[in-house]
Amino acid sequence: MVCPKCGSRDIVLLPTNEYVCKKCGYKWPMPQPDYMWIETEVKKAKLFEKFIDAPVENCEELLAQLLKELDEKNAKLLAAKILMQRAERRKLTATELKKLYEDAERCLQ
Ligand SMILES: [Zn+2]
Secondary structure (H helix, E strand, O other): OOOOOOOOOOOOEEOOOEEEEEOOOEEEEOOOOOHHHHHHHHHHHHHHHHHHHOOOHHHHHHHHHHOOOHHHHHHHHHHHHHHHHHHHHHHOHHHHHHHHHHHHHOOOO
């Protein structure tokens, strides 16, 4: 950690989660983790568990459900992930697999 103002390494962390440079007195906040991102990841993990065995067979239907909770980009990625994961879990035939993968790919468009 270096002072952004004078470059000194003589920094203290205050109980208020702020850094203070002991040399020039400059004060700045400690970088916070991106909670929005963590929240989205947790939500995606929960949705994955919820829909992996749900009787929602096609991409459009799945996507419609996911879009209630996620933005479009995340919903598409998660829908594709769920469809692919299902394909693996079910040990399908090559033809069935192909159909599922096509569906998953369509999901991403
Ligand atoms: Zn400084």
